[in-house]
Amino acid sequence: MALDILDIPLNSFLEQALGKDEDAWPPEARFVVAAHRGNIGRLKEIARRLDKNGKRGVDATVAATTYQGMNALHAAVRGLGKLAVCRYLVDQVGMDVNMWDTSESKKTPLEHAVAGGNLPAARFLLDHGADLHQENEKGVTVIHLAAMKGKSEIVKLLLSRGADVDAKSEEGTPLHLAAVKGHESTVEVLLEHQADINKLVPSCLLTPVEAAVFAASTPCAKLLIQAGANVNGVNHCLARAAKDGLTEITKCLLEAGADPNRPDERGRMPIELAAVYGRREDVELLFPFTSPIPNVADWSVDGIINHAKLENMQLMDDDAVNMRKSDLKQQGDEAFENQDYTKASVLYTKALRADPYDCKMLANRSRCWLRLGDGQKALEDAIKCKISNRDWGEAHHREGEALMMLKEYEKACEVLTRGLELDPENDEMDKLFWEAMKLKRSDACTSATLRNGSPFLCSLT
Structure with missing residues (x-):
């Protein structure tokens, strides 16, 4: 994997690429190091040598010289906070404060300043027109980068200049990124600025607290739980904490009302996961809060540990698992046909232990719910079904039905529109779409009437 120039200090990056003897480096490499160190005299001296015929002039050569995609400004703002070189490059040479470097990752000067933790340089760039809303192809901006790097003071600066505390990206909001990297002080700053503690990352359906638990960031998880994060979201925080032996997080989750009787995506209870993957201490912690599991004959701490380990050994046999999955699916289908939806949901849940992202099984269980x-x-x-197969119209159909039940008519219309693009012959989904449109309009009319006090306005919408 190629090394990102933002991942390590510039000097170290160049030493890894060129060796420790700077005198043997190309002049362009020595040039960016001079900028990085804030040595304007050295910078101009190297520029004169590079401008061999003296045609361009020193300032023009300074502006045009690059190494590994970086120009002098990219290197300077990652330095030691020396603003004199920044003023020279921007005010005298006229370098663009928003120019991307030409590396594969394409970073702006502001991103270089953030990565280097250079608060004075970041403030200087913003004062001179740096765009803090510039996005890369994944929607990542400098507020995301600052949060991911744990640069709390720069996060404060960016928020004071108008950065969105809940800025979306494919990798999550700033709070997700700070939590998953374990940057406690940055999480505190974002919470102080009312960051949304329950925002979902569309790509993986993680909330910030779920991201912290998945990354075993105990301090961040505690902060988010204490701030009121939803501890019973999609990704089963308690089950994950129990599986990973995160005792302190498990305690916090239980105190915050996490459901100890809610299984993970494979149908395993937190106490079962603690028995197999965690520690006895965690089983003892969960035991008083967990309802007896019907197929555990000896409902005691030792009985649970022995049962869980035996069942886990059985699940390691792939052929047996696939056969059992097929049988359970068939039994689930039969129960559904007999309108015994509770039994069907239990059977589908057991079958999903073998493959928690089986699209058809998830769609079937969604129908049960x-x-x-x-x-x-x-x-x-x-949603899990759609993540597994985004091009399956049935997944969108099921999501649309669920949104309709939750009275999220506008979202239902969006989802069903995509579903019909994938499966235009689906008459049932088409009918549901038009029903959603009707209810969406009705909902809008009701809201307009409540706001304006006149039902006449509905006829104009």
């Missing part, structure tokens, strides 16, 4: 009137669980399964 719908019949049982649990729109939230239906939506969670439908």
Whole structure:
């Protein structure tokens, strides 16, 4: 994997590429190091040598010289906070404060300043027109980078200049990135600025607290839990904490109301996961809060540990698992046909232990939840189904049904529109789409009436 120039100090980056003897480096490399160190005299001296015929002039040569995609400004703002070189490059040479470097990752001067933790340089660039809203192809901006690097003071600066505390990207919001990297002080700053503690990352459906638990960032998880994060979201925080032996997080989750009787995506209870993957201490912690599991004959701490280990050994046999999965699916289908939706959901859950992202099984279980009137669980399964196969119209159909039950008519219309693009012959989905459109308009009319006090306005929408 190629090394990103923002991942390590510039000097170290160049030493790894060129060796420790700077005198043997190309002049362009020595040039960017001079800028990095804030040595204007050295910078101009090397520029004169590079301008062999004296045609361009020193300032023009300074502006045009690059190494490994970086110009002098990119290197200077990653330095030691010496603003004299920044003023020279921007005010006298006229370098663009928003110019990307030409490396594969394409970073602006402001991103270089953030990566280097150079607060004075970041402030200087913003004062001179740096765009803090510039996005890369994944929607990442400098507020995301600052949060991911744990640069709390720069995060404060960016927020004071108008950065969005809940800025979206494919990798999450700033709070997600700070939490998953374990930057406690940065999480505190973002929470002080009212960051959304329950925002989902569309690509993986993680909330900030789930990201912290998945990354085993105990201090960040505690902060988010204490701030009121939803501890019973899609990704089963308690189950993950129990599996990874995160005792302190498990305690916090239980105190915050996490459901110890909610299984993970494979149908395993937190106490079962603690028994197999965690520690006895965690089993003892969960035991008083967990309802007896029907197929555990000896409901005691030792009995649970022995049962969980035996079942885990059985699941390691792939042929047996696939056969069991097929049988359970068939039994689930039969129970569904007999309108025994509770039994069907249990059977599908057991079958999903072998493959937690089996699209058809998730779609089937989503239908069970719908019949049982649990729109939230239906939506969670439908979203997992869609993540597994984004081009399957049925996944969008199930998500649309769940959103309808939750009265999210506008979102339902969006999802069903995409579903019909994928499966235009699906009459049932088409009918549901038009029903969603009707309810969306009705909902809008009701809102307009409440706001304006006149039903006449509805006819104008």
